[in-house]
Amino acid sequence: MSKATPKLGKSKHGKPMHYSVGALIEKDGKYLLIDRNVPPLGFAGPAGHVDEGETAEQALAREVEEESGLKIEKCKLIAEEELDWNWCVKGIGVHYWYLFSCEASGELKRGHRETKSAGWYSIEEIKKLKSEKRLEPVWQYWFEKLGLI
Numbered sequence: 001m002s003k004a005t006p007k008l009g010k011s012k013h014g015k016p017m018h019y020s021v022g023a024l025i026e027k028d029g030k031y032l033l034i035d036r037n038v039p040p041l042g043f044a045g046p047a048g049h050v051d052e053g054e055t056a057e058q059a060l061a062r063e064v065e066e067e068s069g070l071k072i073e074k075c076k077l078i079a080e081e082e083l084d085w086n087w088c089v090k091g092i093g094v095h096y097w098y099l100f101s102c103e104a105s106g107e108l109k110r111g112h113r114e115t116k117s118a119g120w121y122s123i124e125e126i127k128k129l130k131s132e133k134r135l136e137p138v139w140q141y142w143f144e145k146l147g148l149i
């Protein structure tokens with residue numbers, strides 16, 4: 001969690017809204033997931049708020065590095081959407097998401113504050129996490145929307 005202030009906007013229904021970025025990082029058929037230590041709990045891709053004065057790409061690089069130790073080499077926006085059921089610990093109930101497909105380099109090491117573990121998971125393993133209700137809801141939504149699970 002950054003000390004900076006998340007960028008605040010208004011949803012299409014006039015509610016306070018934050019902006020979020022998420023990184024879908026695939027390597028050899030496996031996807032990087034972290035086990036979140038802060039609510040919403042569950043297994044998720046590296047993700048976080050876009051802070052005031054920051055671009056989505058800057059937020060993405062910062063969050064990926066904080067949560068996994070990896071450095072983004074390439075990224076491509078693959079989805080963006082206002083999700084009015086996605087809340088955060090700061091009490092905001094709507095988030096506008098930018099989901100990027102990324103190539104990353106470096107050695108995987110979890111961020112100690114926000115992450116219980118970080119690792120690479122196959123589609124079968126991600127389906128199993130889903131069946132055990134251990135996928136973070138937004139990430140279940142993205143994996144399903146992309147047709148991966």
Ligand SMILES: [Zn+2]
Pocket residue numbers: 006018019049087088089090092095
């Ligand atoms: Zn938020």
